[in-house]
Amino acid sequence: MGPQATSKITSEMTLSDRADALEEHMMHELDTIVTKSVFANLTDGEVAMEGGAALQKKHPGKFFNMGADPRLPPMPDKPTLLDYFKNRFASTNHLLQSGALAIKNGHSEKVVLACLLHDIAVVGFIRCDHGYWGAQMIAPYVDEEVSEAIRMHQALRFFPDEAMGYPYPELYRQYFGDDYKPEPYIVEEYKRARDSKYYETSRLICVNDVYAFDPNAKVDLDQFEDIIGRNFRQPKEGLGWDHSPSAHMWRTIMWPTRFL
Numbered sequence: 001m002g003p004q005a006t007s008k009i010t011s012e013m014t015l016s017d018r019a020d021a022l023e024e025h026m027m028h029e030l031d032t033i034v035t036k037s038v039f040a041n042l043t044d045g046e047v048a049m050e051g052g053a054a055l056q057k058k059h060p061g062k063f064f065n066m067g068a069d070p071r072l073p074p075m076p077d078k079p080t081l082l083d084y085f086k087n088r089f090a091s092t093n094h095l096l097q098s099g100a101l102a103i104k105n106g107h108s109e110k111v112v113l114a115c116l117l118h119d120i121a122v123v124g125f126i127r128c129d130h131g132y133w134g135a136q137m138i139a140p141y142v143d144e145e146v147s148e149a150i151r152m153h154q155a156l157r158f159f160p161d162e163a164m165g166y167p168y169p170e171l172y173r174q175y176f177g178d179d180y181k182p183e184p185y186i187v188e189e190y191k192r193a194r195d196s197k198y199y200e201t202s203r204l205i206c207v208n209d210v211y212a213f214d215p216n217a218k219v220d221l222d223q224f225e226d227i228i229g230r231n232f233r234q235p236k237e238g239l240g241w242d243h244s245p246s247a248h249m250w251r252t253i254m255w256p257t258r259f260l
């Protein structure tokens with residue numbers, strides 16, 4: 001919320017002020033006070049947060065949201081990975097296409113799962129360092145081969161391996177320009193990945209990745225249910241309610257606006 005935002009929308013307001021005012025108006029319709037975390041503001045280019053007291057003053061008689069965000073699709077009491085696919089991941093086409101291509105190419109179930117989950121951080125959480133975030137999210141529930149391969153694809157995708165059928169992606173030239181050079185931490189990670197016993201799996205994520213951007217292809221999530229069932233240890237309490245080292249990450253995606 002910008003400092004100039006008011007709840008009254010007028011024609012002299014800038015587009016962004018109008019959006020802020022509309023957002024504030026919508027907040028008033030809710031039964032609880034839903035707040036933006038600092039990180040959401042950082043991604044809007046602002047280092048800012050609103051204090052609790054000031055916020056409550058704007059919404060007299062209401063308490064802060066301490067659970068599900070009423071604006072988001074509801075999640076079942078014991079959510080599964082598929083529930084996150086359906087209700088929290090903003091776009092799954094790329095992941096489904098990568099997984100389907102891995103099946104078509106005859107790869108193992110672990111490789112298929114790695115391809116299916118390689119960008120869950122991008123579609124459900126954050127772009128920056130998505131390979132690391134995604135790997136941590138799933139590490140307690142999958143074979144090390146799957147999570148390590150996802151972690152390393154962060155670096156590998158910037159380096160060609162023609163022998164394995166992976167040239168430097170033309171798309172990256174288009175996205176980042178001809179001059180883009182991976183940062184030193186990525187180069188270091190790449191060197192470590194080359195020596196990893198999971199190098200090949202990680203490289204296969206890259207191989208099945210770049211070709212998986214067909215906006216018209218339709219792949220059904222259901223076809224992966226068995227592979228997920230056999231290779232992803234779904235916690236009986238529900239993903240996010242278990243006590244694994246990454247359960248809080250899933251809970252945060254489920255309840256992103258819990259006040260504390």
Ligand SMILES: [Fe+2]
Pocket residue numbers: 118119130153
């Ligand atoms: Fe990726």
Ligand SMILES: [Fe+2]
Pocket residue numbers: 094118119209
């Ligand atoms: Fe990808």
